[in-house]
Amino acid sequence: MKRPSRLGATSVAVISVLLFSTGGMFIKGLPLGAASVAGIRSAFAAIFFALILARDSSPSDWLRMSGLGWFAACMYALMVTSYVFSMKLTTAANAIFLQYTMPAWVLIGGALWLKERATIIRLVTISLCLTGMTLFFMGKLETKDWLGSVIALFSGITFAALTLALRKNRRGRPLHAVLMGNAITAIVLVPPSMIFDSQASSTLFSAPVFASFIWLGVFQIGIAYLCYVTALRYLQAFEVAVIALIEPILNPFWVYLWNGETPSGWAFAGGTIILCSIALQTLSAGKVQTKAQMEPAT
DSSP, X not given: OOOOOHHHHHHHHHHHHHHHTTHHHHHHHSSSOHHHHHHHHHHHHHHHHHHHHTTTOXXXXXXXXXXXXXXXXXXXXXXXXXXXXXXXXXXXXXXXXXXXXXXXXXXXXXXXXXXXOOOHHHHHHHHHHHHHHHHHTTTTOOSSOHHHHHHHHHHHHHHHHHXXXXXXXXXXXXXXXXXXXXXXXXHHHHHHHHHHOHHHHHHTTSHHHHHHHHIIIIIIIIIHHHHHXXXXXXXXXXXXXXXXXXXXXXXXXXXXXHHOOOOOHHHHHHHXXXXXXXXXXXXXXXXXXXXXXXXXXX
16 A cells, blocks of 8 residues: 555545534434434444445454454444533533543553653643633533533543554554444444434434434544544554544534534634644644654555
C-alpha cells in the first residue's frame, strides 16, 4: 500500500471527524431509549464491517485477535455505549465537552504507553484546547444531570484508551477490533431493548428511524472508523486526538443548519482558539516528523 503524505493522512482524519460530528443530532432525535439506540446503531455498524472484512478474512479470523485487539474492542463497546447514554441523560453540551477531554488522556497515555513525547507544544495545545472548549460551551454547561456528566467523562477516557489501543495495534487488525466492539455492543444491548423498550421494535422499521440508523451505522460509525483507523496508522495518537476536537465545533453548525439556532459569540471565540490550537499542533508535527516516522500499513 502506497504511503500517504501527511496532508493525506490528516485529511482522512478530518473526514472521520466530520462523520463523527453528525451523531449527536441523530441520537437526540431518535424516539428510543439509550440502550436501544446504542445497540441498534452498533448492529448496523457490525453488519457493515462484516461485509467489508469478509472479502479478506473469515468470521473465525475475526475471533482470533490478540489481547490488545480484544482490549480495543471492549474499550470501543464501553465508549459508544457510554456516549449514547450520556447524550440521553444530560445536555449535548455536557456530553460533548466531557467526552472531548479525550486528547488530554491521550497525551498522558501516549507518553506512558506509546512513548509519544509530551512536548511543550503539546502541553500548550492541550491548554489552549481546554480553554477554547470552555469558552465554546460557555453558558451551556450545567451542573445538574450529574450521572450523565460522569458517564460522559467515562466516555472520554474510554475513547482515549481506544485511540491508544488502535494506534498500538496499527500493524495488527484494528478494524477487526472495531467490528467486534460493535458486535459486543449489539449482542449485549439489542435483545433486552427489544424486550423492554416498547418503541424499539415498533418504530425501527419506520422510514425516518430506519434511515437514521443506516446513517449512524454505515456512515457515522462505519466509514468514519475506516478513516480513523487509517489515520492512526500514519499519525501519532495525540495528533489524531487533537484533530478530533473539530467535532465539538461542528455540532453547533449542524444544529444551525437543522433549526437555524445561531452559535453565540463565546462559541465563535472558543472555536477559533480550538482551530488555532489544531493548526499549531499540525504544523509543528509536520516540521519535526521525518519520513521514517510515517509508518505504512502492513
